[in-house]
Amino acid sequence: MAQPAKNENPIRLWGGRFTGEMDPLMNQYNESLSLDRIFYAQDIKGSIAYARANVKTGILTQEEFEKLEEGLKKVLQEWDEGKFQPAPGDEDQLLSVPLYIHTANERRLGEVIGTNVAGKLHTGRSRNDQIATDMRMWLRDELDLIEEHLVDLLKVIAQRAKQDIDYIMPSYTHLQRAQPIRWSHWLLSYAIAFQSDLERLRFTKKNINKLPLGSGAVAGNAFGIDRMQMAKELGFEGLIMNSMSAVGDRDFVVEMLQCASTIGSHLSRWSEDLIIYSTLEFSYVKLADAYTTGSSLMPQKKNSDSLELLRGKSGRIFGAMTGLMMSIKGIPSTYNKDLQESVQPMLDTVKTLRDGLQIAARLLATATVYPDKMRAALSPDMLATDLAEYLVRKGVPFRETHHLAGKMVALAEDENKGMDELTIEQFQGIDKRFGDDVLSVFDYERSVELKDATGGTSRRAVLEQLEALKKTLGG
Incomplete structure (x- = not known):
């Protein structure tokens, strides 16, 4: 197989110390552009803020900053429009150049405005504080979307609970029939769980929103850069106050994965209940065709694949969390390459959770409920x-x-x-x-109405729960 031509001038942010080429397999093993290219916008916005702050330090003149800003915005536009063309040194895994989004953006910036000015951008900055900033910016934006989807699911639960408030069904402990409850009471039991998840998610977002940029590789910035100026421009609520912690911390990813795991656990248990309730033996619920599949052999089958996937993918989220925790638990302080392993589980979990919450909301909104079957199961x-x-x-x-x-x-x-x-x-x-x-x-109606203390299954108590949920959702 023919090998690609060697890049005569590969961009290495760390190249001066090294003269030998990297083993192609090691280069592939070391590659991260296939993952961290998703951070292109955050990387460019962070670079603009960093350049602006370096006008005050004297590293850049105002004219140089404006040239950098104009060039970076052009690179951003190319990414946004799908016109960014990776160079061999950015992307080809057989070349002796480690692959990073930072390298790709800086290489293209140099092509746009010239390397004399572009080469000043990285002064006092390290990939260590750069990638930590990119990840935090990307993750906080994604968690905003996840929060929206979680709120949407809670709104669907609230809507169905109000709409179906007269439906009475068996409750279960040990999966044995226990006492009569309202179907709405079952729905709201999960609303409480997802409401707690929402509070955890918001707390996690706050912890994430602290700026690492300006910490350099490990010891800090030598040019007196104003980190708070950059934090304000990039929308961070504060700074990580220790440079070693700033570059070596991935607890914010772990915390997000822990939060996602709890949401996944609740989605899994919710799905398990609905899988049971949608079987012919129960027939309390029927899922819309959009969220079911058939059998390749048995024509009568209608399988609740959407719910089974929600249940199954929760294990994927748990695995991402435990895998990352095992990767970082024994590494020494500050940045180590092990931390690159935080990117893939973060990206995968965000997509898995974002998609799952949307599926759950749509599934519940379109499901058909059979109150006569529920009542017939009472004894x-x-x-x-x-x-x-x-x-x-x-x-x-x-x-x-x-x-x-x-x-x-x-x-x-x-x-x-x-x-x-x-x-x-x-x-x-x-x-x-x-x-x-x-x-x-x-009398089943009498039974549920007697459970009228706050948190109970009477009509008044259920409406009280709905009102509390409405206040949490801000409407």
Whole structure:
């Protein structure tokens, strides 16, 4: 196989110390442009802010800055319009040049405005503080989008909870039928989880939004650059106050992955419930065709692939988090090349989570709910606790009423009847304190309405939860 021609003048930001060529396999192993090219806009904006600050240090004249800014904006426009042409030294993995977005942008800048001025841009700056800045800028913008998608999912949950508030279904513990609840109450149980995720996400964004730029390679900037000026221009809320920490920290990626893992866990459990509820054995919910697939062999099948993928991809997010934590847990302080391994899990997790939240919202908005199937799954034994509480209201201690209600459950099973089919005499045969009105207990609507304390499943309590959620969403 013919080898590409050697680049006679490869741009190496670190080239003066080295004269020998890099092993092509090592170059491929070292390559990052295929990933960090996504940071092109952040890299250029950071460079403009850095150049502007260096007018004040005297490194650049105002005229030189304006030339740099004009050139960088042209490079940005080329990227935006898909016209940026990578040079062999930027992209070809067989050449003896490590591949970085910084190299590509600076190389093109030199072509646009000349290397005399372009060569001044990197004064006092390192790839170490540059990539850390690029990543933080990119990630905070992506988390803004993820926040929007999470809010959208919460709005869909709230809308369905309000719309479907009269639907009553079984709740489950240990995957066994427990007590009657409103379908809306189940929906809002996940709203609470996603609401907590939203709060964590916002806190994570705040931690990310601190500027590393101006820290140099490790020891700081030697030209007295005004880092706060750059922070304000780039929209950062503050600075990372120690240069060693600034270049060696990837905790902000880990924190994002931890936050994403929690969201993924909630999406997974939510999906598992809906997978179960959409089976023919339950038939509480039917997914729209847009979020299901069929079988290549069995014509009758309608598979909930969207939910299964949401459940499965949560493991991918968890893996990204644990993988990165293992990569960085033992490295010494400041920058080490291991930190390059933070980029891929960050990019993959952001896309996985961003897509998943949108799928979840659309899936729920278009799902069909069958309240008759939910109600048909209710059974009188699910009101055994209500029966115990009936006697509590007559002054009987709960431990005693629990035992008596259990005896009524056993009697109904022996008689092969529903508890509501037993006679008054049979109730009073167990305990005389059961009154003539005892059968009024066996009313599912009554049962859910009795759970009226804050956080319960009564209509009022559900509406109260909806109101609280509305305030969190700011509308």
